[in-house]
Amino acid sequence: MQYEVGRFGAFLATRDTGAKVREELERQIRTIADGETVEVSFDDVEAVTVSFADELVGRLFSSHAAGDLPEVALVLSGLNQEVREAVAVCLERRGAVAARRFRRGLELLAADAFLLETFERARARKEFRASDIASDLGISPQNANNRLRRLVAAGALLRHRVAPEGGGKEFVYRLPR
Amino acid sequence: MSLALLHLLRGSSICRYSPSVQIILSGKHPLLRGNLRVLDVHEPGVLVDASQLRFVSPLELVGIAALALDASHRREEAKLVVPRDIDVASYLQRMNLLEHAADGLEVVGSLPPDDRTDRSKVLLEVTKIQEAHEADALAERIVPLARGQSDARVTNAVFMGLGEFLDNACSHSGSPVGVFAAAQAYTGETSGRRGLELAVADAGVGILSHLRQNPTYADSDDRKRRSPTPSGRELVGRPIEGATGSPMFLRRFGRRGRDGWSCAPVTVSLG
Numbered sequence: 001m002q003y004e005v006g007r008f009g010a011f012l013a014t015r016d017t018g019a020k021v022r023e024e025l026e027r028q029i030r031t032i033a034d035g036e037t038v039e040v041s042f043d044d045v046e047a048v049t050v051s052f053a054d055e056l057v058g059r060l061f062s063s064h065a066a067g068d069l070p071e072v073a074l075v076l077s078g079l080n081q082e083v084r085e086a087v088a089v090c091l092e093r094r095g096a097v098a099a100r101r102f103r104r105g106l107e108l109l110a111a112d113a114f115l116l117e118t119f120e121r122a123r124a125r126k127e128f129r130a131s132d133i134a135s136d137l138g139i140s141p142q143n144a145n146n147r148l149r150r151l152v153a154a155g156a157l158l159r160h161r162v163a164p165e166g167g168g169k170e171f172v173y174r175l176p177r
Numbered sequence: 178m179s180l181a182l183l184h185l186l187r188g189s190s191i192c193r194y195s196p197s198v199q200i201i202l203s204g205k206h207p208l209l210r211g212n213l214r215v216l217d218v219h220e221p222g223v224l225v226d227a228s229q230l231r232f233v234s235p236l237e238l239v240g241i242a243a244l245a246l247d248a249s250h251r252r253e254e255a256k257l258v259v260p261r262d263i264d265v266a267s268y269l270q271r272m273n274l275l276e277h278a279a280d281g282l283e284v285v286g287s288l289p290p291d292d293r294t295d296r297s298k299v300l301l302e303v304t305k306i307q308e309a310h311e312a313d314a315l316a317e318r319i320v321p322l323a324r325g326q327s328d329a330r331v332t333n334a335v336f337m338g339l340g341e342f343l344d345n346a347c348s349h350s351g352s353p354v355g356v357f358a359a360a361q362a363y364t365g366e367t368s369g370r371r372g373l374e375l376a377v378a379d380a381g382v383g384i385l386s387h388l389r390q391n392p393t394y395a396d397s398d399d400r401k402r403r404s405p406t407p408s409g410r411e412l413v414g415r416p417i418e419g420a421t422g423s424p425m426f427l428r429r430f431g432r433r434g435r436d437g438w439s440c441a442p443v444t445v446s447l448g
Contacts, residue, residue, distance in 0.1 A: 011316060013316040014313055015344055016309035016310050016347075047334075051344050080333075
């Protein structure tokens with residue numbers, strides 16, 4: 001699903017407008033199934049205030065991380081430098097992380113070094129399990145699980161459950177489309 | 178009371194807004210320079226004596242508009258003595274000050290004919306907004322002014338700043354008469370400095386009073402307000418999660434202003 005923020009204007013200033021955009025977007029997200037990718041496009045948006053960005057992006061990603069929305073991938077795209085800076089500020093203030101699509105693929109905004117290195121491995125592998133990441137990075141499986149859980153909560157990765165041979169439960173992770 | 182006027186009155190013999198006051202604006206940019214005289218008078222109401230004004234900026238315009246309508250809202254008389262300088266009087270008229278203040282302001286003195294051309298690339302006339310959703314459209318009107326003077330990056334930053342100020346004023350001021358904004362782009366032909374001046378004023382509770390609604394800052398005075406922090410969050414009366422907009426704008430331009438980050442007028446020098 002692609003959502004065009006630019007429909008609301010090229011210059012977006014207020015929290016009021018940010019809330020309206022977010023509410024419409026969240027209504028649409030709630031109609032789609034887990035595992036889908038939602039691309040929030042800022043094409044045609046020239047500038048936003050931090051207040052607008054926080055009300056739209058900050059609260060959207062906070063809601064997703066809290067489990068208030070379906071488990072979808074959330075990817076931002078079309079951000080020029082000013083919009084990216086405003087979005088980064090509000091993500092940092094909320095301790096949130098988001099994935100951004102650009103020419104070379106996907107990158108994380110407002111992520112710490114641990115998540116960045118984990119996401120780099122995810123990009124290289126495309127589809128993988130926690131044990132793969134643990135092996136790549138030389139970390140414990142528990143640590144890998146924790147990092148991947150954060151990336152799923154941020155909408156930067158998707159996962160589906162599989163039944164491993166030895167029983168129990170396991171997830172296979174993949175990048176958003 | 179508009180933020181700028183309230184701050185300047187604080188330094189005068191009148192420490193808070195008085196219903197019987199004469200404010201004398203004279204010279205050039207009196208509010209920006211802190212150059213105004215405030216007299217306690219016996220006649221009820223507010224008299225703004227602009228007869229000796231020689232140059233007026235957006236700050237004076239929005240300040241007068243907010244003051245006049247605030248007085249009207251309080252059912253007090255408000256009078257404006259127009260500038261004797263015909264160019265200055267014409268500018269007041271051109272910037273729609275008198276149109277907005279009509280409901281609350283008695284104009285004393287004669288006005289020149291209102292003969293205007295389209296100057297939307299250099300002027301943002303005094304505009305009043307009441308609701309936050311009107312702020313988006315108003316903030317966008319600053320774009321042609323900024324674009325005429327600078328590049329896209331500066332233009333976008335100017336929009337972000339004005340947008341934050343307007344959103345804050347609409348959301349937090351509690352102004353019963355709305356929020357006023359005006360702007361002027363300077364080409365530098367006269368002064369040698371290109372620039373853009375934005376001004377926002379309201380007749381709300383004021384940043385200090387709003388700040389004091391937060392128990393953490395219940396005893397705040399202006400000295401604390403003068404110390405901006407990297408996070409706007411600490412300086413908002415009701416904690417607004419994620420509030421960082423205004424300080425980010427001022428940090429980008431490397432300017433704090435005389436009174437700290439909370440000044441309503443912002444001047445951007447474009448070199």
